[in-house]
Amino acid sequence: MENIIVESNQGKALAIPHNPLNQRKLYIESYGCQMNFSDSEIVASILGGVGFNTTEKLEEADLVLLNTCSIRDKAEQTVRKRLKTFNALKKTKPKMKVGVLGCMAERLKHQFLEEEKIVDLVVGPDAYKDLPHLVEEIDDGRNAINVILSKEETYGDISPVRLNSNGVTALVSITRGCDNMCTFCVVPFTRGRERSRDPQSIVEEINDLWSKGFKEVTLLGQNVDSYLWYGGGLKKDFDKASDFQKATSVNFANLLALCAQAQPKMRFRFSTSNPQDMSLEVIKTMSQYDNIPNYIHLPVQSGSNPILKAMNRQHTREEYIKLIDNIRQIIPDCGISQDMIAGFPGESEENHQETLSLMEYVKYDFGFMFAYSERPGTSAARKLEDDVPEMVKKRRLQEIIDLQREHSHVRTKGHLGKIEEVLIEKTSKRNVNEWSGRNSQNTVVVFPKANFKVGDFVMVEILDCTSATLIGRGLKLSEKSF
Ligand code: SAH
Numbered sequence: 001m002e003n004i005i006v007e008s009n010q011g012k013a014l015a016i017p018h019n020p021l022n023q024r025k026l027y028i029e030s031y032g033c034q035m036n037f038s039d040s041e042i043v044a045s046i047l048g049g050v051g052f053n054t055t056e057k058l059e060e061a062d063l064v065l066l067n068t069c070s071i072r073d074k075a076e077q078t079v080r081k082r083l084k085t086f087n088a089l090k091k092t093k094p095k096m097k098v099g100v101l102g103c104m105a106e107r108l109k110h111q112f113l114e115e116e117k118i119v120d121l122v123v124g125p126d127a128y129k130d131l132p133h134l135v136e137e138i139d140d141g142r143n144a145i146n147v148i149l150s151k152e153e154t155y156g157d158i159s160p161v162r163l164n165s166n167g168v169t170a171l172v173s174i175t176r177g178c179d180n181m182c183t184f185c186v187v188p189f190t191r192g193r194e195r196s197r198d199p200q201s202i203v204e205e206i207n208d209l210w211s212k213g214f215k216e217v218t219l220l221g222q223n224v225d226s227y228l229w230y231g232g233g234l235k236k237d238f239d240k241a242s243d244f245q246k247a248t249s250v251n252f253a254n255l256l257a258l259c260a261q262a263q264p265k266m267r268f269r270f271s272t273s274n275p276q277d278m279s280l281e282v283i284k285t286m287s288q289y290d291n292i293p294n295y296i297h298l299p300v301q302s303g304s305n306p307i308l309k310a311m312n313r314q315h316t317r318e319e320y321i322k323l324i325d326n327i328r329q330i331i332p333d334c335g336i337s338q339d340m341i342a343g344f345p346g347e348s349e350e351n352h353q354e355t356l357s358l359m360e361y362v363k364y365d366f367g368f369m370f371a372y373s374e375r376p377g378t379s380a381a382r383k384l385e386d387d388v389p390e391m392v393k394k395r396r397l398q399e400i401i402d403l404q405r406e407h408s409h410v411r412t413k414g415h416l417g418k419i420e421e422v423l424i425e426k427t428s429k430r431n432v433n434e435w436s437g438r439n440s441q442n443t444v445v446v447f448p449k450a451n452f453k454v455g456d457f458v459m460v461e462i463l464d465c466t467s468a469t470l471i472g473r474g475l476k477l478s479e480k481s482f
């Protein structure tokens with residue numbers, strides 16, 4: 001096997017295995033969440049089976065696929081703009097085919113083929129196994145579409161082609177879909193109902209990654225804490241399962257323990273946790289295993305009870321604070337990050353202040369912050385007026401971002417003087433003589449390369465910091481490296 005280079009939408013060059021028997025070239029770009037990046041690896045694997053190798057060169061592609069995101073209007077506009085840039089290319093390469101995958105495909109369905117003449121192929125997130133057949137259709141000169149959502153599909157039997165690979169960290173999806181119906185969110189419409197993947201296939205994938213030299217896995221799902229395997233089927237049908245199925249079911253805490261035990265020297269991260277589903281059992285399991293990092297991404301969206309209610313989040317501010325207290329009690333040095341939405345319909349200045357005061361209480365390590373973007377078809381779009389003026393949304397968002405930056409700095413300062421285990425992922429962007437990796441709390445740490453190499457777990461003394469990065473000195477390999 002030789003290696004070729006492909007490119008992600010972040011513009012990063014990536015090496016992937018290359019099958020010399022494959023004749024056709026696939027160019028795939030992913031947008032949005034980690035699940036999309038993971039799905040693109042599944043798509044590359046499926047198309048690898050029918051004669052496609054991936055390429056980083058758009059101009060030599062036979063098939064161009066965009067794996068799209070619908071979460072905010074801006075994400076969709078980015079894809080539309082990108083499609084326009086393909087127009088000129090298609091004129092010079094009339095045989096080149098263009099397909100749209102992912103959430104926009106699912107949301108817009110046939111409308112996509114009508115609105116964007118350049119598109120030949122539209123495939124929703126649960127229909128990727130139909131790609132070989134759909135590609136035959138477009139080869140015959142017809143447009144092809146499959147946007148059927150599934151009750152069972154988890155792609156557990158597909159071995160992904162690692163597109164995004166630094167050879168050290170990998171994404172492994174464990175659930176698909178979401179049943180939560182947060183009123184602002186388009187995901188339940190584009191990714192369907194929630195279902196979990198067979199734990200055995202997850203452990204097999206992890207063992208395979210370990211044998212290939214990977215050192216860290218992120219278990220992925222829209223709501224990982226609600227993972228529940230009882231032999232297959234939708235999460236919402238668990239009540240109808242037999243007593244035997246119920247007795248032998250595997251929940252997220254069980255799955256974490258299974259993974260941590262299967263590969264004791266591999267780190268297991270997970271994303272995303274929904275506060276309402278995060279159990280004490282999960283927090284305790286994290287504390288029991290040295291190879292489950294002390295870090296939780298715990299989106300809250302707002303610190304105000306009436307807004308949380310209007311968002312259909314299933315917890316109050318007080319319950320969220322209790323959860324944070326429990327985490328800090330069981331895992332005192334746990335890193336915690338947030339997602340926040342500024343300017344949800346009806347959000348008053350007082351509601352916004354409650355978000356800021358919740359942030360003051362938690363002092364998150366970092367966060368992902370957004371201005372509310374109305375999504376067609378969601379309950380918020382149908383029932384609530386998008387009434388916070390754009391200027392006000394922007395100002396509130398900026399206040400949230402500024403406060404987060406302060407807190408991030410408080411948090412990074414808290415690491416000064418400590419000796420922490422860091423997994424080296426790559427050369428630092430700022431300095432070719434330094435490594436970049438992450439500590440347990442998921443904070444980036446840079447330090448001089450010395451004799452260490454990518455994939456090493458290194459004990460690093462933290463000497464300095466910015467609000468986002470820790471700067472240190474590598475002392476020695478940690479026990480996980482042996
Ligand atoms: N559970 C998911 C959440 C997906 S959406 C996960 O795996 O991450 C990621 C974040 O986008 C949400 O937590 C929310 O903060 C933000 N978001 C979702 N819909 C939005 C909207 N309509 N406008 C603004 N931000 C939104």
Ligand code: F3S
Nearest residue numbers: 178180181182185187
């Ligand atoms: Fe979206 Fe809420 Fe699910 S944010 S992905 S509906 S947990």
